[in-house]
Amino acid sequence: MTPDAPDAARRRRFARAAGESWDVVVIGGGATGLGIALDARTRGYAALVVEAGDFAHATSSRSTKLLHGGVRYLAQGNLPLVRAALHERALARRNAPHLSNDLGFVIPAYRWWERPYYAAGMKGYDLLAGSLNLAPSRSLDAGAVRAALPTLRGDGLVGGVRYVDGQFDDARMAVALARSVEDHGGVALNYARVVGLPRDGGRIAGVDVVDAESGAACRIAARCVVNATGVFADAVRRLSQPQAKPLLAPSRGIHLVFDRRFLPAADALMVPRTADGRVLFALPWCGHLLAGTTDTAIDAIDEEPQPAAAEIDFVLSTLARYLDPAPRAGDILASFAGLRPLVGNGGGNTARLSREHAIEIDAHGLLTVVGGKWTTYRRMAENIVDRLMPQLGRGRPACATHDLPLHGHAVGTAPWWLRGYGSDLPSVLALPGADVALCPDHPALPYVEAQVRYAVRAEQARHVDDVLARRLRILHLDRVAALAALPRVAALMAEELGRGRDWIAAECAATNALATAQ
Numbered sequence: 001m002t003p004d005a006p007d008a009a010r011r012r013r014f015a016r017a018a019g020e021s022w023d024v025v026v027i028g029g030g031a032t033g034l035g036i037a038l039d040a041r042t043r044g045y046a047a048l049v050v051e052a053g054d055f056a057h058a059t060s061s062r063s064t065k066l067l068h069g070g071v072r073y074l075a076q077g078n079l080p081l082v083r084a085a086l087h088e089r090a091l092a093r094r095n096a097p098h099l100s101n102d103l104g105f106v107i108p109a110y111r112w113w114e115r116p117y118y119a120a121g122m123k124g125y126d127l128l129a130g131s132l133n134l135a136p137s138r139s140l141d142a143g144a145v146r147a148a149l150p151t152l153r154g155d156g157l158v159g160g161v162r163y164v165d166g167q168f169d170d171a172r173m174a175v176a177l178a179r180s181v182e183d184h185g186g187v188a189l190n191y192a193r194v195v196g197l198p199r200d201g202g203r204i205a206g207v208d209v210v211d212a213e214s215g216a217a218c219r220i221a222a223r224c225v226v227n228a229t230g231v232f233a234d235a236v237r238r239l240s241q242p243q244a245k246p247l248l249a250p251s252r253g254i255h256l257v258f259d260r261r262f263l264p265a266a267d268a269l270m271v272p273r274t275a276d277g278r279v280l281f282a283l284p285w286c287g288h289l290l291a292g293t294t295d296t297a298i299d300a301i302d303e304e305p306q307p308a309a310a311e312i313d314f315v316l317s318t319l320a321r322y323l324d325p326a327p328r329a330g331d332i333l334a335s336f337a338g339l340r341p342l343v344g345n346g347g348g349n350t351a352r353l354s355r356e357h358a359i360e361i362d363a364h365g366l367l368t369v370v371g372g373k374w375t376t377y378r379r380m381a382e383n384i385v386d387r388l389m390p391q392l393g394r395g396r397p398a399c400a401t402h403d404l405p406l407h408g409h410a411v412g413t414a415p416w417w418l419r420g421y422g423s424d425l426p427s428v429l430a431l432p433g434a435d436v437a438l439c440p441d442h443p444a445l446p447y448v449e450a451q452v453r454y455a456v457r458a459e460q461a462r463h464v465d466d467v468l469a470r471r472l473r474i475l476h477l478d479r480v481a482a483l484a485a486l487p488r489v490a491a492l493m494a495e496e497l498g499r500g501r502d503w504i505a506a507e508c509a510a511t512n513a514l515a516t517a518q
């Protein structure tokens with residue numbers, strides 16, 4: 001492949017975006033936006049999705065990596081939401097087996113009444129899942145709990161409950177969705193910022209887009225425009241109606257990553273009620289231990305949110321109540337924070353807000369969707385395209401994504417650092433560097449150079465953090481390893497993209513700032 005090939009492919013995407021008239025243009029390349037574009041395209045509509053940064057750059061790459069019904073929402077009594085999410089959990093596992101897996105969760109009980117209480121609740125969870133349940137929950141005695149979670153504190157332990165939910169790779173799922181959009185004839189374009197919403201006769205008739213790399217601007221015509229920008233939705237709404245009142249009550253969730261020695265188990269620890277009523281998970285992820293999350297209300301939207309010191313202390317202190325040895329601040333290998341676009345009309349206790357989504361269509365025809373979560377992205381997309389039918393016409397073609405395999409669909413046994421490629425894996429391993437480690441001094445991160453080349457050639461990676469944080473997960477697993485791999489990743493990307501020393505220096509500086517901010 002010539003160094004100009006990725007840039008040429010990008011130019012073709014921009015030319016097609018500007019040169020065609022689209023039925024649906026979706027603003028936002030996270031879970032919701034990509035899902036909407038795929039749903040629309042597979043119903044036969046011309047669909048384009050534009051993302052200001054990288055796919056899943058924000059919230060959609062910073063989740064707890066769970067496909068779940070939501071035990072917290074079960075406790076809140078929101079049974080319709082839990083039932084819908086459990087149905088979608090099963091569809092996601094079936095449609096993307098290369099990106100997801102089943103994961104057991106153990107809820108420890110330290111008071112006599114907790115074991116039957118949790119057992120009854122999780123049987124309700126099983127019943128809501130119905131025939132799509134992944135595995136039945138079961139009550140455990142204290143010995144079985146300790147066997148499942150060997151570093152769990154045993155003082156006062158009376159037993160527990162084990163249930164099964166789904167786990168997935170969020171950022172790679174987003175890449176698979178973007179590639180699926182294009183597999184079906186649509187266009188998915190990253191680093192394309194919407195700066196205006198032009199009108200025709202008082203109705204929005206498209207989007208004005210600026211290429212974040214070249215600065216070139218273009219106008220894209222569309223019959224329907226969907227605002228699926230998550231926590232940035234209110235800002236996009238104001239491009240249509242400057243005085244629009246906020247729809248969101250955003251919150252910040254944080255995650256800390258540790259060595260697996262703190263919980264060397266195949267199952268995860270689930271704490272259903274922390275000291276202040278929130279939920280905390282400690283789960284195996286990519287050969288490491290991932291712990292989170294919290295819900296902290298925020299006043300300002302940050303494109304690169306970071307965990308606050310108080311939030312880190314909260315997670316560490318909660319883990320110390322359950323694990324022995326417990327991780328300390330010096331044991332944190334990486335951390336990341338994600339902003340959740342909760343529906344709250346600008347206020348409210350975010351720990352109590354659900355992940356239900358809301359749809360608004362303003363006076364100029366802009367459809368905005370806020371709320372939701374990764375597990376229900378497909379259902380949300382179906383709902384939104386259904387709402388667009390009166391504008392789109394052509395009858396009411398049925399949703400086609402219930403049983404739609406995502407790009408790379410394959411059931412296999414590849415190791416975790418290669419599994420997400422699915423049927424594309426032979427193409428990855430055929431590239432130069434398939435046997436050259438990116439992090440030779442960090443054996444827990446066995447990524448190879450060929451994965452960097454593939455990210456540029458096939459997955460629209462344009463910047464070093466696209467690779468280190470999202471195509472691979474090094475930046476979210478071990479910041480020291482990420483900094484060690486940074487020069488080589490930048491050099492490989494420069495070779496693939498035909499960039500020079502100045503580009504390498506700028507990318508290293510920007511990614512170094514991200515890593516050291518953790």
